[in-house]
Amino acid sequence: MKKVIVSAVVLVSTFAYAQENDSINKSNEIDGVVVHGYITRDRESANKMPLKDIENPQVYNTVNKNVIKEQVVTNFNDALKNVTGITRLWESTGRGNDGGEYYTMRGFSLQPTLVNGMPSLSNGTLDPAGIEIIEAIKGPSGTLYGGSVISYGGMINVVTKKPYNHFGGEVNYVxxxxxxxxxxxxxxTPLNKNLFARVNTAYHKNNTFQDAGFNESFYIAPSVKFVANDRLTFHVNTEIKTSESSNAPMIFLNRYAPLSFNSIGLFKDNYKKSYTSDDLTINNNSFNIQATADYKISDNWTSKTLVSRSNSKTKGYYSYLWDQSNGGDFVRFIANVGGETNTTGIQQNFVGTFNFGSVKNKLLFGLDYFQRDFIQGGTGWIGHGVVNLVNQTDTKADLLTKSAVDYELRNAGQEIGHAEAKIYSAYVSDVVNILPNLSAMLSLRLDHFTGMATAYATDNSKEKTTLSPKLGLVYQPIQDKVSIFGNYMNGFRNVDPSTIQITDDLGNVLSSELRYFDPEHANQWEVGTKANLAGEKFSITASYYNIYVKNKVMGNGVNVNQGGEVESKGFEVSVLGSPIPGMNLIAGYSYNDSNVVKGDEGYPGNRTEDAGPKNLINFWGTYKIQTGALKNFGIGFGGNSASRFYTLNRGNIGAFPLPSYIIMNSSLSYTEDRYSIILKVDNIANKKYFSGWSTVTPQRLRTLSLSLNYKF
Structure with a gap:
């Protein structure tokens, strides 16, 4: 397999950096990755084929391991703060099936559900220790990835670290x-001339800024590469994580009664109150294994076969606080939740180049099988005390122990469920080079779904066969330097059937029926430009997009109907790179306008609640002194800003805004060839700020971190 040079001019020196004089550190030979400072170029994941970013009609942002290390990132959320137009809505709850973190991108909620391009579902948080690159691929990518692991706003793909051909490594303590x-x-380490192994591992323990709460985890990711011959290479990657945590209950505003709050002050007064205890913990264990076979069929054609299996388990106490709509009281609901999610993915891709007359073509043909199986267990829910935020009281404050909660749960009953879905797909994509500087992409997916659309379904959906197209056009007025692009993209989602009640004119229930729905569809059109400047050391991407969702299922009870419509449109600009020796920059701005056009009463005209802030800004810059007495010293500064947004926004309920915020961070460092020391301060001003999605969740206050790194 072809080797490429990883060349970086960054603040933190790691064993994977190339020397500035273009000599190659042996441990830098990482297949398929080119890094110039912060720029990770030419990712094939967005279109499942080798395609230069400048000729790619789709937008994606990347966060590579250089940024993760330089910013002393110890959690996945902090890494994603470097992605334009993304912010977290929900912290991880740990509960079965959907307990991972929720983010928003281009007006729609999403979770990180892909590892190395294959489905991998987690009920907890992802550990950054094994991450080579995070890819945020923008827009509804249903054509190549289906409808089960994507969002209409995009998707998050984690690329893990792979073995390389020489001995090397590093250790880090924070x-x-x-x-x-x-x-x-x-x-x-190489095991022989054809077999190479790599192990990444992490132990993590931290408390929270509140009066209770902690997280403790262990992560290990062994991987091997076997070069069978000059045509065939195998990779096997595994990830194992165990964690135990005690999390503050999510504070839910009442979605069904008029709001009784008009100020964030009440929540600021309770900022450091967790209303839980470290005795009430939840365990999240996950396992992921992937095997890949890359085969060079000929000089023009390659085959990639991928098989993956993931398992995620949940066991422990999950609670939330539910607004009683009286201005202060919240009932704590708690359960001993249990659940297990298994996914299986099999994928076969063929990629080749050929000429049709004088026209060059790059063709992808793929087959995809995906199975998701969710088993739900645990107890039912009980009310366990009332928290009053005005008086800062808790009627069960002395009964937040395992024994007390288990006693209350003894008659809560069991919630046992089982949901399975299978999806069979085929897709094709052709990039046609009409002219040397003009190309068109035409793609189509055929997707056949059987089973239950979501893990919490109680009935099978009708079998559905869906077509999902994608079109793209790229013109390069300056070859390999500047491109102008446009795309049309489609995403879709299969929807669970719903039992609705049939009533007469007086509201009397006459009967009930199971109503089935067609898949929802989202269509995006987008135009933009990409530029590589300063000898490809500096990159700029700017685009305008419009996403329109049709056939959206909205409502509940007697009013579940299909026919809702949502429009999300906006503008994004991303800048990153190393314009001069020693300096690195990463910055982005996004504006999003997302509204319900048609749907359930109370929604039309309102901004969608999972859209997050309209305006988001991210910035991080570093400079490492190159000469003189202070050589190898460095400084970093940056932060994130978000405009005010409505965590609850319904015409018949009310709107509750979360205030805008600006969070600033900074670092000082000293770097030598084999070691580095970094002192990082996050949230310098100790700002109180919140996230939410019909919830109000306090975010982390000022933290100080010291990172010690040694490479060998």
């Missing part, structure tokens, strides 16, 4: 505020 202790190791 100590910080609120009891943060994190130890990671990365070791790569």
């Amino acid at each position: 100590n910080g505020s609120y009891g943060l202790n994190r130890l990671t190791a990365d070791v790569n």
Whole structure:
């Protein structure tokens, strides 16, 4: 397999950086990755084929391991703060099936559901220790990825670290505020001339800024590469994570009664109150294995076969606070939740180039099988005390223990469920080079769905066969430097049937029926430009998009209907790179306008609640002194900003805004060839700010972290 040079001019020196004089550190030979400072170029994941970013009609942002290391990132959310137009809505709840973190991008909620391009579902948080690159692929990508693991706004794909051909590694220790202790190791070694192994591992423990709450986890990711011959290479990647945490209950505003709050002040007064205890914990264990076979059929054709299996388990106590709509009281609901999610993915891709007359073509043909199986267990829900935010009281404050909660749950009953879905797909994509600087992409997916559309369904949906097209056009006025692009993209989602009640004119229930729905569809059109400047050390992407969702199922009870419509449109600009030696920049701005056009009473005209802030800004810049007495010293500064947004926004309920915020961070560092020391301060001003999605969740206060890194 072809080797490429990873060349970086960054603040933190790691074993994977190339020397500035273009000599190659042996451990830098990582297949398929080109890094110039912050720029990770030419990712094939967006279109499942090798395609230069400048000729790609789709927008994606990347966060590579250089950024993760430089910013002393110890959690997945902090890494994603470097992506234009994305922010977290919900922290991880840990509960079965959907307990992972929720983010918003281009006006729609999403979770990180892909690892190395294959489905991998987690009920907890992802550990950054094994991450090579995070890819945020923008827009409804149903044509190549289907409808089960994408959002209408895009998707998040995690690319893991792979073995390379020489011995190398590093160890890192981070100590910080609120009891943060994190130890990671990365070791790569050849086992013989054709077999190579790499192990990444991490132990993590931290408390929270509130009066209770912690997270403790262990992560290990062994991987191997076997070069059978000059045509065939195998990769096997595994990830195992165990974690135990005690999380503050999510604070839900009442979605069904008029709002009784008009100020964020009440929540600021309770900012450090967790209303839980460290005795009530939840365990999240996950396992993911992937095997890949890359085969070179000929000089023009390659085959990639992928098989994946993931397992995620949940067991423990999950609680939330539910607004009683009286201005202060919240009931704590709690259950001993249990659940297990298994996914299986099999994918076969063929990629080749050929000429049709004088016209060059790059063709992808793929087959895809995906199975999801969710088993739900645990207990039912009980009310366990009333929290009053005005008086800061808790009627069950002395009964937040396992024994007390287990006693209350003894008659809660069991919630046992089982949901399975199978999806069979075929897709084709052709990039036609009409002229040397003009190309068109034509793609189509045929998707056949059987089973239950979501994990919480109680009935099978009708079998559905769906077509999903994608079109793209790229013109390069300056070859390999500047491109102008446009795309049409489609995404879709299969919807669970719903039992509705049939009533007469007086509201009397006459009967009930199971109503089936057609798949929802989202269509995006987008125009923009990409530019590579300063000898490809600096990159700019700007685009305008419009996403329109039709056939949206909305409502509940007697009023579940299909026919809702949502429009999300906006503008994004991303800048990143290393314009001069020693300097690195990453920045982005996004504006999003997302509204319900047609649907359930109370929604039309309102901004959707999962759209997050209209305006988001991210920035991070570093400079490493190149000469003189202060050589190898560096400084970093940056932050994130979000405009005010409505966590609850319904015409018949009311609207509750979460205030805008600006969070600033900074770092000081010293870097030598084999070691680095970084002192990082996050949230310098100790700002109180919130996230939410019909919820109000306090975010982390000021933290100080010290990172010690040694490479060998």
